[in-house]
Amino acid sequence: MKALYTSILVLFFCFFTSCKETKYKPSSKTVDTAAASSAKQDSSSLLDKCINAHGGIQKWTSFTGISYNLEENGKTVYQLTNIKDRRAYLKSNDYEVGFDGKVAWAKPDASKIPGKSPAFYYNLDFYFLGVPFLLKDPGVVATDEGTSVINGKNYKTLKITFGSEIGLSPEDVYYLYLNPETFRLEILTYSVSFFKKENAQINSAKTYSEYKEVQGIMMPTKLENFEWNDGKLGKSTNHIRLFSDIQFLNEIPDKSIFEAPKGSITESIN
Template sequence: MKNFIYLFIAVSMFSCKDAKKETVVAPETTKTEEVVESNYPEALEKVFEAHGGLDQWKKMRFLEFSMQKNGVDEVTSTDLWNRKSLVETPDHKLGYDGKQVWLQNKGDAEYKGKPKFYYNLMSYFYAMPFILADDGIVYGDIEPLVFEGKTYPGIKVGYESGVGESPEDEYALYYNPDTYKMEWLGYTVTFFSQEKAKEWHFRKYSEWEEFNGLLLPKIIVRYEYENNLPTTVHSENNFFNVKLTKEQANQDIFEMPEDAQLVE
């Protein structure tokens, strides 16, 4: 009987010790999980949230959309994690396999454009505002944009040296002060000169559609500009047949076909 009592006391002390250990560890773990620092300006975080949240965007792996250009459908496919891309029209395929840009002519029609400038251009515009969470971005302040009597606060975006094809490019995201939805994108183009540009171009994000809980543009309107301000409508891009999924795309579609050419 004594042995049984001693055994019961020993087991009880051991169990209590374990229980006490668990109650100490749990609060520490919870406390650690709550400490999350953000590298984004507070206003930009609110913009992300207004469009469905950056966490939800990071779950997405594949993006595809179509738009009309020069009277034909142009289909853009992008792996959102490795940024491989494919732009296809009835006459051409323009791809990026993760290392190099290539161009395939399906017929005799000559490709009109700058492949290294264009291969990811529309996917970049379309993935706003989430694309502005990329690594290597530097955020700053910029004067609000005033257009037709309405004021849009802005966030200036630049790149660290050596990031991308045109690290001297600058962007400005302007948002609705009431809803925090993105309404304008200002940007400079340095690809051709490789020098810091002084002229600002503008695109207006006028309509949005929801895919997997995320708001993406239905229409992007390009504006003429003067004195670094938008003036009148230049043209617009309408997007359709949108696919946004968590599944990885078949990586073969980004590989260069045998009859394609590398773009230098």
């Protein structure tokens, strides 16, 4: 990826795993989050109001890493991500997955990984969980779209687009629907154009709920996918992800955990 920061990469594997999901665009470069935190912020913008409602960009960038347990369909995956450079390590009973800064890897293989690819999967949950903070990455364009009404409820609306040189799917469009009183993210809708560029339509939605304060940052502990048609939230697709034991880390003692172990398969991140 050409930018120093990582922007969103759509992960669309509903055809392969019977559910809809997205993924943010992976990065092989170090992220200078200190620069983001020290940069002059327009606190009056809707994006900054949203970020401040979740704890503020300076609080987010003050940490080195984040870890948590993800439960989905009765299975648990431990995930650790370095916020500064986006290296990652994931472990379940069936596999280990990681990103060492240059290559994504899996052990023993990728057969049980969503998307069948470590590059496809290693940062999926981190990026969903990292919204709205990660929308401060260079090349991300946030536009205040005013008020929207979804299923009879008013929301402040942010439209997210990307510069033409950002990531693998700059055609993607995202909408964040914020509680008008708290400015907290409640609904995220998105296009899915990674596999088919002509399919850049808003056709999926994800709800953020059951927020919990973790070390000064408001974190959702439940993400659920819904059908999205003509600006309306439809039925749940029964794709629910639950996050627990969320912890922000001031340091990561054993950085070798990100390195590809012997016997793993690897995929380069360009």
